[in-house]
Amino acid sequence: xxxxxxxxxxxxxxxxxxxxxxxxxxxxxxxxxxxxxxxxxxxxxxxxxxxxxxxxxxxxxxxxxxxxxxxxxxxxxxxxxxxxxxxxxxxxxxxxxxxxxxxxxxxxxxxxxxxxxxxxxxxxxxxxxxxxxxxxxxxxxxxxxxxxxxxxxxxxxxxxxxxxxxxxxxxxxxxxxxxxxxxxxxxxxxxxxxxxxxxxxxxxxxxxxxxxxxxxxxxxxxxxxxxxxxxxxxxxxxxxxxxxxxxxxxxxxxxxxxxxxxxxxxxxxxxxxxxxxxxxxxxxxxxxxxxxxxxxxxxxxxxxxxxxxxxxxxxxxxxxxxxxxxxxxxxxxxxxxxxxxxxxxxxxxxxxxxxxxxxx
Amino acid sequence: xxxxxxxxxxxxxxxxxxxxxxxxxxxxxxxxxxxxxxxxxxxxxxxxxxxxxxxxxxxxxxxxxxxxxxxxxxxxxxxxxxxxxxxxxxxxxxxxxxxxxxxxxxxxxxxxxxxxxxxxxxxxxxxxxxxxxxxxxxxxxxxxxxxxxxxxxxxxxxxxxxxxxxxxxxxxxxxxxxxxxxxxxxxxxxxxxxxxxxxxxxxxxxxxxxxxxxxxxxxxxxxxxxxxxxxxxxxxxxxxxxxxxxxxxxxxxxxxxxxxxxxxxxxxxxxxxxxxxxxxxxxxxxxxxxxxxxxxxxxxxxxxxxxxxxxxxxxxxxxxxxxxxxxxxxxxxxxxxxxxxxxxxxxxxxxxxxxxxxxx
Numbered sequence: 001x002x003x004x005x006x007x008x009x010x011x012x013x014x015x016x017x018x019x020x021x022x023x024x025x026x027x028x029x030x031x032x033x034x035x036x037x038x039x040x041x042x043x044x045x046x047x048x049x050x051x052x053x054x055x056x057x058x059x060x061x062x063x064x065x066x067x068x069x070x071x072x073x074x075x076x077x078x079x080x081x082x083x084x085x086x087x088x089x090x091x092x093x094x095x096x097x098x099x100x101x102x103x104x105x106x107x108x109x110x111x112x113x114x115x116x117x118x119x120x121x122x123x124x125x126x127x128x129x130x131x132x133x134x135x136x137x138x139x140x141x142x143x144x145x146x147x148x149x150x151x152x153x154x155x156x157x158x159x160x161x162x163x164x165x166x167x168x169x170x171x172x173x174x175x176x177x178x179x180x181x182x183x184x185x186x187x188x189x190x191x192x193x194x195x196x197x198x199x200x201x202x203x204x205x206x207x208x209x210x211x212x213x214x215x216x217x218x219x220x221x222x223x224x225x226x227x228x229x230x231x232x233x234x235x236x237x238x239x240x241x242x243x244x245x246x247x248x249x250x251x252x253x254x255x256x257x258x259x260x261x262x263x264x265x266x267x268x269x270x271x272x273x274x275x276x277x278x279x280x281x282x283x284x285x286x287x288x289x290x291x292x293x294x295x296x297x298x299x300x301x302x303x304x305x306x307x308x309x310x311x312x313x314x315x316x317x318x319x320x321x322x323x324x325x326x327x328x329x330x331x332x333x334x335x336x337x338x339x340x341x342x343x344x345x346x347x348x349x350x351x352x353x354x355x356x357x358x359x360x
Numbered sequence: 361x362x363x364x365x366x367x368x369x370x371x372x373x374x375x376x377x378x379x380x381x382x383x384x385x386x387x388x389x390x391x392x393x394x395x396x397x398x399x400x401x402x403x404x405x406x407x408x409x410x411x412x413x414x415x416x417x418x419x420x421x422x423x424x425x426x427x428x429x430x431x432x433x434x435x436x437x438x439x440x441x442x443x444x445x446x447x448x449x450x451x452x453x454x455x456x457x458x459x460x461x462x463x464x465x466x467x468x469x470x471x472x473x474x475x476x477x478x479x480x481x482x483x484x485x486x487x488x489x490x491x492x493x494x495x496x497x498x499x500x501x502x503x504x505x506x507x508x509x510x511x512x513x514x515x516x517x518x519x520x521x522x523x524x525x526x527x528x529x530x531x532x533x534x535x536x537x538x539x540x541x542x543x544x545x546x547x548x549x550x551x552x553x554x555x556x557x558x559x560x561x562x563x564x565x566x567x568x569x570x571x572x573x574x575x576x577x578x579x580x581x582x583x584x585x586x587x588x589x590x591x592x593x594x595x596x597x598x599x600x601x602x603x604x605x606x607x608x609x610x611x612x613x614x615x616x617x618x619x620x621x622x623x624x625x626x627x628x629x630x631x632x633x634x635x636x637x638x639x640x641x642x643x644x645x646x647x648x649x650x651x652x653x654x655x656x657x658x659x660x661x662x663x664x665x666x667x668x669x670x671x672x673x674x675x676x677x678x679x680x681x682x683x684x685x686x687x688x689x690x691x692x693x694x695x696x697x698x699x700x701x702x703x704x705x706x707x708x709x710x711x712x713x714x715x716x717x718x719x720x
Contacts, residue, residue, distance in 0.1 A: 025419065025508025032418060053415045054423075058392060058521050059385065063414075063502050066426050066558025067565065103565040138508060142423055148385025148498060148523060150595055152565050161418050163508060185550030188584040190543060192563045198426025199559015203552045205427065205463040205512050224548040225585045235510055 019130035057146035067143035078343035175310025179211035188224035193254035236299030296327030379490035417506035427503035438703035535670025539571035548584035553614035596659030656687030
């Protein structure tokens, strides 16, 4: 497949945005990758081409039945000019788990990482280097068969686009305020909550809008059955430090198996800090806070990396965490993880993959 | 807005498929309707144009965060040449309820029905007239803003495409076999189950594929909390006749408020047949069957109209309903409803709307 990768380069490169104007996912690089799938031919027609619109029949299944999945990962440029990817296998492996849940054909993990490296090589000038910036990579699959019967599509496109990004939250690494959602539910066991698929995000927009109106950055989802177990924050997994031990909701089928979540757990174990994956109730957090034992809270995700949580609001009762300030552990995790990602801190886990080495 | 409706007609009309080759949603008419939305201008730029591909930025939010909703309704041509629509207000009103849940801007119901009539007038030759056929109409909204931050889109397109259709199931009005799903869940209270949005359908594909492999046409969903209350079938609401009374799951926030469902309830009341909307457990059905009281079961939906259910399979226990044959009431409901829709049976409810009267 890779042998036949076609590359068409853009004639006039776009102007790059200034580092302080990046935002998140607003600007896109000069090129994109596309590959087609049909039941008869499997994945075929790999090509890198100038970033351009997609042309689809209005009956394409992605518009009607939401058969689409995506991933998000980041590339970094080190001070000595190397290009590093953070655990790309984890993302493409998860993409295949999402594909399986959504009846989308699987991708070859190694070939996908190879074309990703080729695409990054073509657009390497787009990797920003200012502190807190990176190149965000968005691989996604969409169902393209033009037919209105409800059934898995016979045709798909796999696309990779890339965006130079700054901080995900306007707060940067300052603590965010989170609204605990009691009415709306994101997902339930047996649903698609652990898949990275469009419908999960659409389902969360309404609650997020209401939270924003009340002055909160995101919502914290509770489970759909008992409405008391903590699931995840809008676009992040979530951790709580209680009385010296870090707690995070266990993977239960309805939350995302986050790559940053997994990395934080490994880092904490490496540091001999107690970490427990288990069901956590929202009452328990308020109780721990009343006893003075809730020391820190933070979200984790590719977009935000580590985002300290300074305040929760559950049924109009506010809970201020660590005086609304960034906790010591949150800061240490952020510094260590971003340090590893930028190639400035030793990587004892072998997480970073050099993107510069391309199998031609 | 309607005053400025632009109409661009196709130069060479497509060949129409034969009545026995229609299937469902495989062929599309010569024209489509499109209208744009931006936060600054609201809904604008209404146009009827030749059926053609949609051109979207690969970062368009519909591909990533599933902010899309749709409707489905049908137009019929009567023996005396009139064009009838079945309760179009109900569909567009429901579309606005879906829009509200998915943070999509609302549509003007009457203007939408007016442009729909105009589009049907342009493509009226496409309405098939063979028994069991009709013109299926698919209005849908997609989020088009090219940005990867998770937030409601600033731009949308509202599109109407139309497809001449035959029976939704290859079984036609013969009974279908339905697999009762115990592992996967479609939706839960607090989620988006009552909205007609893409993600609900994507979430159901996996279970549907497994059911098909076992020889079943569709799955019957149970509730996501207790896993015992009956919700709906893949693309239909569901009714059971037990000991002379018809029962259907009540609207609870996680099932679709079907237009056909609503019409069947009205018809039954009109005929003085007892009808109850209430929570129904799957155990209860098997118990009623053992006592010989489960007389009929059928699904209802725009695509299939009435689809008798001849067999259920719950945890490998098969339940044969009415000897696997179409029941008397199912048949009477099908004949009456399709008769009203085709203009052959008196319509005491004022359901049918003439599409031929266009406000120019």
